[in-house]
Every structure is written in structure tokens, then in C-alpha cells.
Amino acid sequence: MAKEFKLKEVLDKVEDAVKELKNDDELQAKFKKEPVKTLEEITGLDLPDEKVKKVVALVEAKIDDADVDEKLAALSDKFEDFGDDLKDKIGGFFDKFDRD
Secondary structure, eight states: OOOOOOHHHHHHHHHHHHHHHHTOHHHHHHHHHSHHHHHHHHHOOOOOHHHHHHHHHHHHHHHHHHHHHHHHHHHHHHHHHHHHHHHHHHHHHHHTTOOO
16 A cells, blocks of 8 residues: 655655756656656655656646746846837837927
């Protein structure tokens, strides 16, 4: 019979697994190929298949979070630049009508 794990314990193991996977490209490749087996090896979790698949999905989402954060930061910079350009163009447009 598999050991019962509390949710907090599983989440802590997921966080540890995510850190380990993010820092090890070889392990990440193995995880992409055999996610359930690799996750069980990393965490020591022995959960029923339907629960392991949910944990795998959570780990995959957390690994992808780093990419999302970087993309959001880059997008934010682009919006800021766009706003500055737009402000300059609008200011220049109204300067044409400024007749003192």
C-alpha cells in the first residue's frame, strides 16, 4: 500500500522538484520523456496514477512559469517604449496646432 501524503508535503516536494529540474537540463529532458517515473525518482512520491498525472501537470506548469515571467518582463518593456513613442508623437502633433 502506498504511503499517504499530506497536500503540504506534496507541494513542498513539487517545489523542490521544480528547482531541481530548472537547474538540470539533462534531468529536464528525462522528465519530458518520462515525467511520471522521473518525478517519482526526484520526489520519492509513490502516488496513484491519476494523482501523479496531476502532480506532473503542476510541475510542468511551474517549469514553464520562468519562461512566462521573462516574456512578461520583455512585453512590459515594449509597452513602456510604445507609450513613450506614442506620447512623443501625440505631443509633436499638437505642437503643430499650437499658435501662440
